[in-house]
Amino acid sequence: MKFTTLVSATAVAVASTAFVGAAQARDQVQVAGSSTVLPYASIVAEAFGENTDFPIPVVESGGSSAGLKRFCEGVGENTIDVANASRKIREKEIKACAEAGVKDIIEVRIGYDGIVFASQKDGPAFTAFQPADIFNALGAKVLKDGELVDNPYNNWAEFNADLPDVGIAAFIPGTKHGTREVFEEKVLAVGCEATGALQAMIDSGMSEDDAEDACIDVRTDGKSTDIDGDYTETLARIDSNPNGIGVFGLAFYENNTDKLKVATMGDVAPNTESIASGEYPVSRPLFFYVKKAHIGVIPGLKEYAQFFTADEIAGPSGPLAQYGLVADPELAATQASIAAEETMK
Amino acid sequence: MTDTTLSPETSPAAAGEPVKSKSLYALDDLTRKRNASEKRFKLYGLGAVLIGVFFLVVLATAIISQGIPAFTRTIVEVEFTLTQEQYDAAEKELFKTKAYEQFFIGALQGQLEESGMSVPFDAAAIERIVGKTGGTIREYFKANPGALGAPAAFELAASSRVDGYSNGRVTRETLTDSRFLEKSDLDIVDALVEAGIIKTVFNWNFITGADSGVDNPGGAGIGASVIGSFFMMLVVLFLSLPIGVAASIYLEEFAPQNRFTDMIEVNISNLAAVPSIVFGILGLAVFIQFMHLPQSAPLVGGLVLTLMTLPTIIISTRASLKAVPPSIRDAALGVGASKMQSIFHHVLPLAMPGILTGTIIGLAQALGETAPLLLIGMVGFVARGYPDGFITGFIEPNSAMPAQIYTWAARADYAFYEKAWGGIIVLLVFLLTMNILAVILRRRFERRW
Numbered sequence: 001m002k003f004t005t006l007v008s009a010t011a012v013a014v015a016s017t018a019f020v021g022a023a024q025a026r027d028q029v030q031v032a033g034s035s036t037v038l039p040y041a042s043i044v045a046e047a048f049g050e051n052t053d054f055p056i057p058v059v060e061s062g063g064s065s066a067g068l069k070r071f072c073e074g075v076g077e078n079t080i081d082v083a084n085a086s087r088k089i090r091e092k093e094i095k096a097c098a099e100a101g102v103k104d105i106i107e108v109r110i111g112y113d114g115i116v117f118a119s120q121k122d123g124p125a126f127t128a129f130q131p132a133d134i135f136n137a138l139g140a141k142v143l144k145d146g147e148l149v150d151n152p153y154n155n156w157a158e159f160n161a162d163l164p165d166v167g168i169a170a171f172i173p174g175t176k177h178g179t180r181e182v183f184e185e186k187v188l189a190v191g192c193e194a195t196g197a198l199q200a201m202i203d204s205g206m207s208e209d210d211a212e213d214a215c216i217d218v219r220t221d222g223k224s225t226d227i228d229g230d231y232t233e234t235l236a237r238i239d240s241n242p243n244g245i246g247v248f249g250l251a252f253y254e255n256n257t258d259k260l261k262v263a264t265m266g267d268v269a270p271n272t273e274s275i276a277s278g279e280y281p282v283s284r285p286l287f288f289y290v291k292k293a294h295i296g297v298i299p300g301l302k303e304y305a306q307f308f309t310a311d312e313i314a315g316p317s318g319p320l321a322q323y324g325l326v327a328d329p330e331l332a333a334t335q336a337s338i339a340a341e342e343t344m345k
Numbered sequence: 346m347t348d349t350t351l352s353p354e355t356s357p358a359a360a361g362e363p364v365k366s367k368s369l370y371a372l373d374d375l376t377r378k379r380n381a382s383e384k385r386f387k388l389y390g391l392g393a394v395l396i397g398v399f400f401l402v403v404l405a406t407a408i409i410s411q412g413i414p415a416f417t418r419t420i421v422e423v424e425f426t427l428t429q430e431q432y433d434a435a436e437k438e439l440f441k442t443k444a445y446e447q448f449f450i451g452a453l454q455g456q457l458e459e460s461g462m463s464v465p466f467d468a469a470a471i472e473r474i475v476g477k478t479g480g481t482i483r484e485y486f487k488a489n490p491g492a493l494g495a496p497a498a499f500e501l502a503a504s505s506r507v508d509g510y511s512n513g514r515v516t517r518e519t520l521t522d523s524r525f526l527e528k529s530d531l532d533i534v535d536a537l538v539e540a541g542i543i544k545t546v547f548n549w550n551f552i553t554g555a556d557s558g559v560d561n562p563g564g565a566g567i568g569a570s571v572i573g574s575f576f577m578m579l580v581v582l583f584l585s586l587p588i589g590v591a592a593s594i595y596l597e598e599f600a601p602q603n604r605f606t607d608m609i610e611v612n613i614s615n616l617a618a619v620p621s622i623v624f625g626i627l628g629l630a631v632f633i634q635f636m637h638l639p640q641s642a643p644l645v646g647g648l649v650l651t652l653m654t655l656p657t658i659i660i661s662t663r664a665s666l667k668a669v670p671p672s673i674r675d676a677a678l679g680v681g682a683s684k685m686q687s688i689f690h691h692v693l694p695l696a697m698p699g700i701l702t703g704t705i706i707g708l709a710q711a712l713g714e715t716a717p718l719l720l721i722g723m724v725g726f727v728a729r730g731y732p733d734g735f736i737t738g739f740i741e742p743n744s745a746m747p748a749q750i751y752t753w754a755a756r757a758d759y760a761f762y763e764k765a766w767g768g769i770i771v772l773l774v775f776l777l778t779m780n781i782l783a784v785i786l787r788r789r790f791e792r793r794w
Contacts, residue, residue: 319443
């Protein structure tokens with residue numbers, strides 16, 4: 001019977017593929033996490049495949065939190081080996097990891113990334129910002145005439161006459177991005193303190209923690225838009241909005257200097273030098289986390305981590321710096337800790 | 346109309362008044378009004394069609410004009426000699442490809458100096474003009490160790506901005522000096538173009554190659570992900586066609602009409618409307634976390650897409666089985682065939698064109714699907730190139746065409762954006778071919794009663 005042979009042939013095909021799939025050990029390193037680290041990881045992955053006998057690792061994106069969540073799902077071939085993150089792993093993530101059996105994690109800092117504010121090339125001149133300006137424009141509650149009020153500003157010039165007289169329209173990374181945390185910490189919180197809003201909140205009877213949390217609240221009246229996608233989405237928004245100002249990574253900006261105009265922060269222009277020296281205030285370290293239990297099981301995992309942090313790759317003259325990563329001055333310590341497979345405490 | 350509304354007083358015939366004689370050729374008001382409204386409706390319809398055509402034209406122009414640059418690439422064509430010593434030295438390095446690149450740049454610089462180029466240049470400028478070349482050079486000499494020491498002709502990718510300069514994306518006006526390219530480098534590029542060293546050729550690598558790192562748009566190709574899509578479609582075809590057809594035959598021909606089969610029917614229709622991302626989550630939970638199938642593998646992608654395609658195939662198969670007239674079944678049963686014989690010998694062959702059309706359209710839908718692939722690890726940087734064999738094609742990590750397009754569109758370098766549009770053209774070619782195939786099958790084999 002034609003039909004029965006068809007069915008049995010299919011059953012055999014399914015069974016054999018499933019069997020082969022289950023029996024085959026994974027031979028490539030599997031990475032997921034921050035979309036900020038993704039470009040660097042993809043450069044390294046390609047070079048790793050070209051320069052060693054190991055296959056090219058698979059690098060997925062999806063955001064630091066999503067990546068760390070998958071990382072903490074457990075130990076075994078069906079979980080990822082490396083999580084990229086544009087922020088440090090949190091206490092509660094380490095705890096979640098430990099509960100799932102991922103106890104030994106190696107932390108690797110690969111370098112620094114600058115966060116820049118940029119607007120359309122032909123738009124008004126947003127060329128000088130202080131964190132206070134950003135806080136006044138985007139904070140949920142700001143200080144006006146000595147009083148704490150819901151953000152009343154519609155226009156940049158209303159609180160700083162040096163800024164252009166155009167409506168506020170900001171495109172900032174959404175909460176699933178690690179970049180958002182740095183933006184909150186290094187721009188909003190700093191601006192909150194500088195404008196005196198933090199003090200005013202504490203004076204009004206808030207506890208210090210609550211006041212700090214209130215400082216990083218972003219206004220929700222539509223003047224500020226969360227971008228959950230990649231920087232390309234922010235770029236598209238800026239492209240169609242001459243008054244818009246967006247938050248980008250330094251590398252992304254440097255790749256698109258023909259479309260974007262960058263703003264200084266605290267009178268310092270963002271570039272690899274000013275970020276390495278710490279003069280430019282808004283930068284953050286980038287990390288990846290390695291599952292120690294997978295070293296020796298997944299071929300090439302340790303070699304990948306070592307290759308990533310080698311002087312030739314992550315050093316100041318390597319391809320990562322060429323693309324826009326700010327090299328870590330303490331790279332040697334990182335290399336030593338990977339060689340010794342030092343785990344986090 | 347009922348009699349009550351026709352009162353005798355107002356009825357003209359009853360009143361004895363002569364009926365207003367009117368030519369049938371002269372249109373009365375009501376007819377004119379009806380005609381006008383018909384005309385208006387036709388215009389609305391035409392307008393709707395025109396709007397649709399307009400958007401189609403805009404879309405097609407956008408895709409073609411943006412995607413064409415992906416099919417050309419700017420290359421640096423040079424004869425280059427690598428000595429055995431250089432080869433050994435490079436192989437000792439950790440970052441071997443960089444070493445090859447340096448040898449190549451040194452050799453090119455030497456050649457240009459010899460040829461007495463009038464435009465001033467230095468090694469740094471050449472490095473900015475030439476793209477990432479080390480990988481290609483290393484691969485060549487590893488495969489042909491005999492070529493060491495003799496000049497070999499290379500066609501190597503120029504950097505992304507030089508590529509943009511030759512296809513018009515980058516101009517002297519828009520270029521800002523950066524470590525990627527400086528304005529003065531364009532003079533060197535012009536001179537090299539005149540010397541025939543830099544030229545624009547058809548980008549075969551885009552059609553046959555694999556994805557490349559974000560700093561190497563010149564090396565990116567969609568070929569490997571076409572293969573990934575192909576293996577996924579194989580899985581989808583060989584699972585969803587038999588399962589879908591078997592399920593439809595049972596439901597349509599054998600199943601008793603009861604509450605249970607009603608429920609199944611309703612659920613199949615519901616399943617067809619489930620968003621594809623849901624199947625992705627299911628795939629992650631069941632196939633990867635529970636069944637331990639490999640991540641990023643076309644096998645898992647195919648299984649997930651099978652779930653998505655099954656309802657489509659079941660619905661279209663049942664429709665085409667229903668369309669076979671009962672007289673065929675009755676005739677078969679009448680001459681003594683069993684129920685199974687009547688279905689497999691008579692009904693199924695007649696329903697086949699419809700089933701195949703439904704299958705092809707289901708496959709085309711699955712081919713363009715990205716969302717479920719996000720969750721099973723087929724989106725991202727999956728640059729594995731071609732699988733070694735047929736079986737490994739299913740389980741080795743690979744991307745798929747729509748996933749590759751999505752990945753490229755999110756990259757910082759604009760050259761990848763062009764690649765994404767180019768990828769859309771390739772994907773559309775596949776989709777159109779499948780749809781045309783479906784139309785041809787229907788036209789040629791469909792029987793009407």
